[in-house]
Amino acid sequence: MKTKIGNQNVLYPMPVTVVGAIVNGKINFINIAHVGILSVKTPSQPHLISLGMNKIHYTNAGIKETKTFSVNLMSVNEIIPADYVGLVSGENNDKSQVFETFFGELKTAPIIKNCPLSMECKLYDVYNTPQHDIFIGEVVATYADEKILTDGKVDISKANPLLFDMNTIQYWSLGKVVGKCWSEGKKYPAK
Numbered sequence: 001m002k003t004k005i006g007n008q009n010v011l012y013p014m015p016v017t018v019v020g021a022i023v024n025g026k027i028n029f030i031n032i033a034h035v036g037i038l039s040v041k042t043p044s045q046p047h048l049i050s051l052g053m054n055k056i057h058y059t060n061a062g063i064k065e066t067k068t069f070s071v072n073l074m075s076v077n078e079i080i081p082a083d084y085v086g087l088v089s090g091e092n093n094d095k096s097q098v099f100e101t102f103f104g105e106l107k108t109a110p111i112i113k114n115c116p117l118s119m120e121c122k123l124y125d126v127y128n129t130p131q132h133d134i135f136i137g138e139v140v141a142t143y144a145d146e147k148i149l150t151d152g153k154v155d156i157s158k159a160n161p162l163l164f165d166m167n168t169i170q171y172w173s174l175g176k177v178v179g180k181c182w183s184e185g186k187k188y189p190a191k
C-alpha cells in the first residue's frame, strides 16, 4: 500500500554544493543543495547546470553582476564550513576567508581549493520564478583534487560527497556501488 503524503518534492538526497561568487567586490560563499543537470555537452551545446537560489540571498546580485560563479562539490570532511556558509549571510558576515580560493579562466569566479571537485561557470541565463532565481550556468572548466582521481577519472568514492536530505534536515554520506548503469537492465527477462 502507498499513502499519499501531499505534493512534496522527494528528490533527495542531493549533493551539497558551495557556490562561490564575488559580491560587492568581495568573495562570498553560499550553500546550495538545489542543483540540477540540464544538459550534457555535445558538439553543439555546453554542459548546463542549474542552481535554485532564493531571491532573498545576498549572493544573487553578485552572480548577476559578474555573470560568473563556481560550484564546488563538498566532501564529508567539509561539513562544518559548508553548513556555516548556509547559516549566515554575506550581507552582515564576512565569509570570504571560510575557504581558500584561486581564480581560473573566468577570473571572477572564486574556486575552492580544499574540496574534491569544482566547476567554473559562466552565467548562461536566469529563469525567474516568484521567489527564486534559477541560475543556469555553462561549465567552462572543471577542477579535481588529484587525490580523488583513479586512472585520471573522477572516483566518487574517493570524493566522499556530502549529501543533503530536506525531509529529515540531515547530511548523509554515500553508500555502496550496486550496479552498472545502462547494463543492469539487460538482465530483464525478455518476453
Ligand SMILES: Cc1cc2nc3c(=O)[nH]c(=O)nc-3n(C[C@H](O)[C@H](O)[C@H](O)COP(=O)(O)O)c2cc1C
Pocket (backbone or CB within 6 Å): 016, 028, 029, 030, 031, 032, 033, 034, 035, 052, 053, 054, 056, 057, 058, 059, 060, 083, 085, 086, 087, 088, 089, 090, 091, 164
Ligand atoms: C544544507 C543547506 C542547503 C541549502 N540549499 C539552498 C538552496 O538550494 N537554495 C537556496 O536558495 N538556499 C539554500 N540554502 C540557504 C543559503 O545557503 C543560506 O540562506 C545562506 O546563508 C545565504 O547566504 P548569502 O545571504 O550570503 O547569499 C541552503 C542552506 C543549507 C544549510
